[in-house]
Amino acid sequence: MNVVVTGGAGFIGSNLTDDLLASGHQVRIIDNFSTGQRPFLSEASSHPNCDLFELDLFTQSECLLDVIHGTDIVVHLAANADVRFGWDHPGRDLEQNVVATHNVLEAMRTTGVRRILFSSTGSVYGEASVIPTPEDAPFPVQTSLYGASKLAAEGLLQAYAEGAGFEVTIFRFVSVMGARYTHGHVVDFVRKLRRDPSKLEILGDGSQRKSYMDVSDCIAAVTAQLDRDHRCEVFNLGVDDYCSIAESAGWICARLGVDPELVYSGGDRGWVGDNPFIFLDTAKARAAGWETHFSIREAVERTVDYLVEHPWVVDLQDAP
Numbered sequence: 001m002n003v004v005v006t007g008g009a010g011f012i013g014s015n016l017t018d019d020l021l022a023s024g025h026q027v028r029i030i031d032n033f034s035t036g037q038r039p040f041l042s043e044a045s046s047h048p049n050c051d052l053f054e055l056d057l058f059t060q061s062e063c064l065l066d067v068i069h070g071t072d073i074v075v076h077l078a079a080n081a082d083v084r085f086g087w088d089h090p091g092r093d094l095e096q097n098v099v100a101t102h103n104v105l106e107a108m109r110t111t112g113v114r115r116i117l118f119s120s121t122g123s124v125y126g127e128a129s130v131i132p133t134p135e136d137a138p139f140p141v142q143t144s145l146y147g148a149s150k151l152a153a154e155g156l157l158q159a160y161a162e163g164a165g166f167e168v169t170i171f172r173f174v175s176v177m178g179a180r181y182t183h184g185h186v187v188d189f190v191r192k193l194r195r196d197p198s199k200l201e202i203l204g205d206g207s208q209r210k211s212y213m214d215v216s217d218c219i220a221a222v223t224a225q226l227d228r229d230h231r232c233e234v235f236n237l238g239v240d241d242y243c244s245i246a247e248s249a250g251w252i253c254a255r256l257g258v259d260p261e262l263v264y265s266g267g268d269r270g271w272v273g274d275n276p277f278i279f280l281d282t283a284k285a286r287a288a289g290w291e292t293h294f295s296i297r298e299a300v301e302r303t304v305d306y307l308v309e310h311p312w313v314v315d316l317q318d319a320p
């Protein structure tokens with residue numbers, strides 16, 4: 001297939017791109033390198049089946065027509081993927097996650113490309129009242145600008161499915177980690193421990209419960225949907241388990257061989273909008289044939305190993 005990957009220079013997008021190329025697909029990457037990393041494309045960029053378009057989906061929507069024209073499917077991963085710093089720039093999620101998504105959809109509609117896979121997030125469930133949370137859970141109050149923007153983008157996708165005949169697959173991921181992970185708590189902890197292995201500051205009281213997933217398991221779910229026909233389907237993706245942040249900190253320290261004093265900032269969440277318990281019901285994706293191969297602990301440890309081998313990634317700065 002001829003696949004457009006928006007955000008193809010990012011963490012998940014570059015891993016997906018390598019997987020698609022290895023399977024013989026043609027890939028067109030769109031990325032503005034706001035958080036994407038050129039070294040992640042070291043192999044893909046010289047591959048004969050890969051074309052890179054350095055474009056901004058928000059400000060350069062007029063350029064999208066040429067890139068999307070003639071392709072079979074768009075995997076739309078480009079976004080502001082940061083949850084924590086949303087209130088430092090309250091317009092960013094609207095621009096990068098909602099308006100940019102609309103720009104992609106309009107370019108697709110104009111060029112007659114009708115199939116799209118979209119990376120949403122478990123954050124759309126806010127502070128869920130049903131745990132594990134199924135796709136049809138009642139939607140609670142949104143707790144982050146990021147979650148709200150992804151939910152708004154989902155609404156656009158559903159409208160394009162209903163009104164413009166699009167075939168839409170929406171994935172609501174838990175936190176994904178693994179090779180090329182550039183943000184999130186594992187990177188944060190490894191960075192802090194590199195600076196001072198005797199002390200680790202943990203946001204919240206460490207009791208926050210989270211579900212994580214290895215990027216290879218995430219990509220297997222995405223690629224399995226490339227050629228499936230449906231008007232609009234939503235799939236939760238995650239490991240069938242959860243851990244506390246304190247547990248995860250213990251695994252990270254053990255992997256690094258350090259035994260720091262753990263200093264908790266306090267409270268039952270790490271920041272405004274942090275959800276203290278995320279655990280998704282993934283029965284629907286599993287019934288469609290998908291399974292995870294890595295436990296949460298393995299995903300965390302694989303991420304630590306990658307970061308140790310690639311210290312330049314740890315040196316990248318978090319948003320804003």
Ligand SMILES: NC(=O)c1ccc[n+]([C@@H]2O[C@H](COP(=O)([O-])OP(=O)(O)OC[C@H]3O[C@@H](n4cnc5c(N)ncnc54)[C@H](O)[C@@H]3O)[C@@H](O)[C@H]2O)c1
Nearest residue numbers: 007010011012032033034035036056057078079119175176
């Ligand atoms: N990593 C996770 O834990 C996680 C969890 C749930 C959902 N998601 C979603 O998965 C997708 C990929 O996340 P990621 O972790 O790989 O993030 P990432 O920041 O590594 O990748 C996002 C990519 O999009 C690009 N980009 C951003 N805005 C753009 C724009 N306006 N025009 C062109 N390119 C742009 C960035 O340069 C980057 O390469 C995002 O939509 C994110 O919201 C990620």
